[in-house]
Amino acid sequence: MLLRFSPTSPFVRKVRLAAAILGQTLDIEPADTQDPSDSLRRQNPLGKVPALLTDDGEVLFDSPVILAYLDHMAGGDRILPAEPRARIAAVRLEALADGLMDAGILVLYEARFRPAERHEPKWLDYQAQKMTRALDALEAATPMGDGPITVGEIALGCALGWLDFRFEGKWREGRPGLVAWYEAFALRCPGFEASKPVA
Known part of the structure; x- marks a missing residue:
């Protein structure tokens, strides 16, 4: 592949x-x-x-x-649970984390593809609010992190790592539960350190 x-x-x-x-x-x-x-x-x-x-x-x-x-x-039921409730929880978390990354990328692209004098503050604020709401929701309902790693946890780990890379880790402020989850995930996920983005 x-x-x-x-x-x-x-x-x-x-x-x-x-x-x-x-x-x-x-x-x-x-x-x-x-x-x-x-x-x-x-x-x-x-x-x-x-x-x-x-x-x-x-x-x-x-x-x-x-x-x-x-x-x-890989035979199924490894990172994408077969049991319906667990599967829905995993793909829901994946969708939230993917949406968090999508909003962050739109903020990044506004700066990358448009000159500063043409930035649209309402658009940037709209995306920033999405990111804040997603992070606050994740802080309020942080994944347990005590079972097999799912697609949702993979997406969340990548989202938070990318926010560290592109937004100087500002997501961490006031979110101790999410920070603790992320640090534990980084240790339990194979390949996490080796796949960190570099400028």
């Missing part, structure tokens, strides 16, 4: 961690999402990473689909 990747993408990190947890080997190939000639745009019409090229010629995207596929290839 070949993973098209960007080294700083938190969604790519989700896939790399899932593979590490499941004991799977992925070949990796960098992708330039800004380059119209990169084959990524033919592999994934959205032009986004991660994209996983499977051994039977399919291209899978985006990260929740890829994690579900990796779980299936």
